[in-house]
Amino acid sequence: MSAKKQETTYSPATNDFFGNVYDVVRLIPKGRVTSYGAIAAYLGSKRGARMVGWALGNGYTQNDLPAHRVVNRNGLLSAKLQFGTPTAMQEKLESEGVQVKDDKVQDWHNKFWDPEKELS
DNA sequence: TAGGTGACTAACG
């Protein structure tokens, strides 16, 4: 237990990458969704999409993190199984005004929220 | 210390 930061709480100050991921996710407007790749690209690592998903998986323990607004580049709820129930993610999105059908975000292209453009 | 893993993405056959 020295420099180990597996405090499970994963504060936004864990590191820049994680911090930015959480920060960006929290900045996603209600009723909007984005993709792992978009966040990764915003952070400067286009191929860091896996890190984004990984970060969310470890940080989702924080209920303040609207990870349900983050889906893969196809608008598919690839992480729905991580929300406890296969429909939890969809329920959350629909409750925010995002239409989800067949585990896929409807009107994805229009609901897409690009941090590079919105946060620029 | 080194290897494995992962809520992804893009390219290739």
Place this chain on the structure above:
DNA sequence: GCGTTAGCCACCT
């Protein structure tokens, strides 16, 4: 058009 392979980077065992 679909399946497979390779690349990415940081955390965990």
